[in-house]
Amino acid sequence: xxxxxxxxxxxxxxxxxxxxxxxxxxxxxxxxxxxxxxxxxxxxxxxxxxxxxxxxxxxxxxxxxxxxxxxxxxxxxxxxxxxxxxxxxxxxxxxxxxxxxxxxxxxxxxxxxxxxxxxxxxxxxxxxxxxxxxxxxxxxxxxxxxxxxxxxxxxxxxxxxxxxxxxxxxxxxxxxxxxxxxxxxxxxxxxxxxxxxxxxxxxxxxxxxxxxxxxxxxxxxxxxxxxxxxxxxxxxxxxxxxxxxxxxxxxxxxxxxxxxxxxxxxxxxxxxxxxxxxxxxxxxxxxxxxx
Numbered sequence: 001x002x003x004x005x006x007x008x009x010x011x012x013x014x015x016x017x018x019x020x021x022x023x024x025x026x027x028x029x030x031x032x033x034x035x036x037x038x039x040x041x042x043x044x045x046x047x048x049x050x051x052x053x054x055x056x057x058x059x060x061x062x063x064x065x066x067x068x069x070x071x072x073x074x075x076x077x078x079x080x081x082x083x084x085x086x087x088x089x090x091x092x093x094x095x096x097x098x099x100x101x102x103x104x105x106x107x108x109x110x111x112x113x114x115x116x117x118x119x120x121x122x123x124x125x126x127x128x129x130x131x132x133x134x135x136x137x138x139x140x141x142x143x144x145x146x147x148x149x150x151x152x153x154x155x156x157x158x159x160x161x162x163x164x165x166x167x168x169x170x171x172x173x174x175x176x177x178x179x180x181x182x183x184x185x186x187x188x189x190x191x192x193x194x195x196x197x198x199x200x201x202x203x204x205x206x207x208x209x210x211x212x213x214x215x216x217x218x219x220x221x222x223x224x225x226x227x228x229x230x231x232x233x234x235x236x237x238x239x240x241x242x243x244x245x246x247x248x249x250x251x252x253x254x255x256x257x258x259x260x261x262x263x264x265x266x267x268x269x270x271x272x273x274x275x276x277x278x279x280x281x282x283x284x285x286x287x288x289x290x291x
Contacts, residue, residue, distance in 0.1 A: 002220055003117040005169070007094065009218040010115050011078055017214030018056060018082055025212035028254060029056060031196060032110045032139035033063035035258055039137065040106075041067045047106035047135070051076055053126070054094055054112035056214075058084050064108060074104075095122055099129035106130075109138040111256075114171055115218070123184035133265035136186060142193050142255035143173045148243040149206065149252065156235040165223035174257050186261025187268050193257050199249045203236040206252050 017024075037060075048071040052061035061073050074088040076097060083089040092098045095116050107126045116122050126136055150168040157164045174193050181189035200206045210216065244250045262268060 004220060005115055005117055005218050006220045006222075007117070007218075010094065013214040013216050013218055014056070015079060015081060015214075017212055022212065024057065025209045026057065026059060027198070028141075028196075028213065028256070029059050029111060031194075032256060033060040035194065035256075036060060036108060036110065036137055036139060037063040037067050039258065039260070040064055040069055043069065043135065045069070046071065048072065049104045049131075050074070050106035050108065051090075051097075051099060051104050051129070053097065053107060053109040054078065055108070055110045056082060056112070058082070058087060060108060060110040070106065097122070097125040097129055099125075101128050102131045104129055104131065105134040107134070107136045109136075109140075111139055111141065113138060114141050114169070119172075120180055120183060123180050123186075127184045127186060127261075127263060130263035132263050133267065134263040136181075136259075136261045136263075138259050140177060140257045140259070141171050142177075142195075142257040143171045144195060144253050144255035145171045146210075147253055148239065148250070149203070152203070152235050152239045152242065155238055156231060160231060160234065166219050166221055167217055169217065169219055171255070172257065177257050177259055181259060181261040184261075185264065187264040189259070189261045191257055191259045193255055196254045196256070198252045198254060199245065200252060201249060203232070203239045203250065206250070207232075 046069055050064070050070045050072065051074045052058065052064070053076045055061055055075065055077070058075055061075055064070055065073055072088065074090055075083065076090045076092050076099070077083065078091065078093055080089060080091065090098045094112060095118055107130060109126070113119055113122060130136060146168050153167040154164050157167070174191050178189055178191045181191070198206075200209075239250050240248070
């Protein structure tokens with residue numbers, strides 16, 4: 001079976017984003033850093049050994065460190081160019097963790113798991129790396145992300161060529177993420193979703209930002225035929241027609257799924273029946289510490 005993502009191109013895109021001399025376009029990473037640090041802050045315990053898993057610039061690991069909940073934080077990344085001075089750096093591909101079994105009690109993955117071909121396998125590796133009663137926190141782009149751009153590019157290509165190829169990567173549904181947590185053996189799995197709307201003058205600065213974030217199309221099944229200027233001009237027209245506000249600016253949706261799961265431990269409460277939980281992640285984390 002062909003892999004969904006061309007991992008060599010994924011890595012090229014990520015390195016181009018981190019290596020740009022321009023101001024980084026990291027607003028999504030900042031949002032994830034704020035949310036994840038707030039959610040960690042409500043857990044009334046300390047995590048002596050933690051790992052940030054493929055977190056790009058380390059922005060999230062630094063935000064989590066400021067909570068005072070972490071002793072030692074290692075950063076797992078694909079290339080030393082992602083490291084900052086003073087980092088405890090471990091090199092590994094996106095789908096591999098260089099962590100011994102039961103070696104950490106906190107694992108955090110910010111905005112990278114959506115680019116893995118074997119996401120269930122990565123969840124299992126994280127679960128194995130956690131000590132009993134260790135915590136896994138992650139932020140993963142969800143299914144509504146870039147729904148407007150997906151629609152516009154599809155319609156433009158159908159209109160101009162009579163066919164279509166994948167232009168925007170598939171993003172996971174929140175129910176699928178919850179199922180992955182359970183399948184990997186995590187206890188007390190909780191997921192919730194936050195949706196953010198970013199406005200742009202047109203499709204062109206949106207696509208420039210996506211490129212700067214390393215989010216250019218890395219799909220193995222992508223068309224290799226270059227798109228023309230006429231294609232993008234028509235896509236810009238359709239975007240403005242379908243997804244613009246009264247002031248003429250267009251909307252772009254970014255959805256982030258936040259999740260938590262605990263490595264099983266005998267002290268934990270019995271989990272609810274799958275699909276029956278209806279609480280926010282922050283509330284669940286608070287409940288976890290009050291027993």
